[in-house]
Amino acid sequence: MTQDTASRPLRADAQRNIDALLEAAKTVFRTSGVDAPAKEIADLAGVGVGTLYRHFPKRSDLVTAVFQHEVDACAAAAPALADENEPGVALEKWLHRYTEFLATKRGLASALHSGDPAFDALPCYFMERLGPALDSLLEAAVEAREIRALVSPQDLLYAVSKLSLPLGDEEAGHGRRMVDLLVDGLRHGAGPSR
Amino acid sequence: MTQDTASRPLRADAQRNIDALLEAAKTVFRTSGVDAPAKEIADLAGVGVGTLYRHFPKRSDLVTAVFQHEVDACAAAAPALADENEPGVALEKWLHRYTEFLATKRGLASALHSGDPAFDALPCYFMERLGPALDSLLEAAVEAREIRALVSPQDLLYAVSKLSLPLGDEEAGHGRRMVDLLVDGLRHGAGPSR
DNA sequence: AACTAAGCGGAACGCTCTTCCAGAACTATA
DNA sequence: TATAGTTCTGGAAGAGCGTTCCGCTTAGTT
Secondary structure (H helix, E strand, O other): OOOOOOOOOOOHHHHHHHHHHHHHHHHHHHHHOOOOOHHHHHHHHOOOHHHHHHHOOOHHHHHHHHHHHHHHHHHHHHHHHHHHOOHHHHHHHHHHHHHHHHHOOHHHHHHHOOOOHHHOOHHHHHHHHHHHHHHHHHHHHHHOOOOOOOOOHHHHHHHHHHHHOOOOOOOOOHHHHHHHHHHHHHHHOOOOOO | OOOOOOOOOOOHHHHHHHHHHHHHHHHHHHHHOOOOOHHHHHHHHOOOHHHHHHHOOOHHHHHHHHHHHHHHHHHHHHHHHHHHOOHHHHHHHHHHHHHHHHHOOHHHHHHHOOOOHHHOOHHHHHHHHHHHHHHHHHHHHHHOOOOOOOOOHHHHHHHHHHHHOOOOOOOOOHHHHHHHHHHHHHHHOOOOOO
8 A cells, every 4th residue: 555656666574564664653643642752653563763764764754654544544435435325324424534534633733734844745635635535425415415515525624624623622522513513514405406 | 920929029030031031932932843942942041951940840831931921912912002093903903913923823833732731721811811802902993883893802813813823735925815804804894883 | 248048050861863784584586 | 496686674873852950159138
């Protein structure tokens, strides 16, 4: 899933280590934030710190890779959910999947706004991957007349983002409730597509 | 303006150092972010690092103090602007003053969302100080029939916050333009108060 | 002037980041 | 399968930063 773009195909053990590092980094970022010690990540992955720095010379490289990895996983969940559920339910489940994804990104949001140009491309990647994924779910739901057709995937993604990464102080679960409300709102106007 | 709540009145040189540290930290936070080296702040303030840690044992103590200091300054600007300008202009100028304040807070926003409970009280402090300040400007402008009366200070503060601390990638100045638009929107419906 | 205690500075310690290279591990070839 | 050639690995080493600690300084008091 990683590093198969060009050049020669990377040695097998190296690929294994990269995967282990991504998995470890995902876990550590969630528990200790994006500024967690490099050694913690290397230890969890079962490799030396040198190996970490060989594959991800800058911290932002690792952060970016983990982020893209998770965005990909989130996007990939859409077709699976569409197969297994009614369109409206699939949409709802995917949005919750998306909220869970966002919930693990508190620390990452800080990095995104840190001004480091290394992160500039992430929001684009985000939209490019998730936009179409959500769009297919929306279209199916509109087709099935379970929701109305008046929302763009971009708007919905941003709306859910802002609901899930709140400014200020508020109790847990607030984001999830607001997302439910949003989906119900979409359902309300459902009917024959014009 | 600082540390005069209780106990004995703090030695004069200590108070001077505290002020110098706050001033230095404000500058350094702006240029190097909230994670800047402690020594950089201490040097700029002309004191040893020990002095910094004596007054602000944890980094969050310093961050919190600087933040409150700046919130106070921003709130204090409201009456002055109200004296020197027409109500509508005072409102507009203050909102721009507020945007400038927010613009220096990129790094701080990260800290706020970092999950450190030390920062939990900041958003409340923020609203408590700025809410009334903005409210007085709004009331004066409504009274003078320069804007309509349909907005709460909380909504306006949050709206401007979100416009000024954008998610995603966008060119500079976007926040400022959107704030202008918002103020024009307020003006549009102006007329006899009901 | 002398005393007291608050306050100061910066050396020292420990932790983390990052680099580097000798040697291990893998792959291709014969 | 044996060998050569390359990639990749691990962790020691060097540098830098955060934080603590304590002997000395200095403001305030009598």
